[in-house]
Amino acid sequence: MKGSIIACALLAALPIVCLAADQGGGRALVGDEVQTQTAHWLRLQREGKLASPHPQVSTPGERELALQRWLDSHKHPIPEFFEQDAGGELGE
Template identity: 65%
Template sequence: MIVSCALAACFPLATFAAGQGEERGLTGNDAETQTGYWLRVQREGQLASSHPQTSTPAERELALKRWLDSHNHPIPEYFDQDVGGELGE
């Protein structure tokens, strides 16, 4: 009985010591995942182009016209469910 109580008391210490070498998620000094790396690079702009991309006035005009033309189509009250077809066709 005393031995089992002593072992039970030491169990949390053993699991704590065993977990010291493990890497845990993206917090603190833990290893960074590939996703975390790309999110950080994007956020900090490390790999951003030194040549800014701009659109020409003609491109901006076409984009604005396309956006304005999208408002010419009325939004239907209901969508026809049979228009999309079936799976497996």
């Protein structure tokens, strides 16, 4: 008998407890925008908050070598068709 009275009292107090918990400043437990770790890192990158104070510069020689590598990549023509057997066989 005592157990059922306590259970009824707890059930009657439940709406009051929920109402008190809802008075937490109008904020939801989870924000409107759930921010994943990836979104967090992208935001930091976009805003530049963790950028190095020392800019990375390349020397004129490094720039020349990079440009030459890019130009050399255009020397090989793209074939119209690729050989079907060039990739080998699939094992089953």
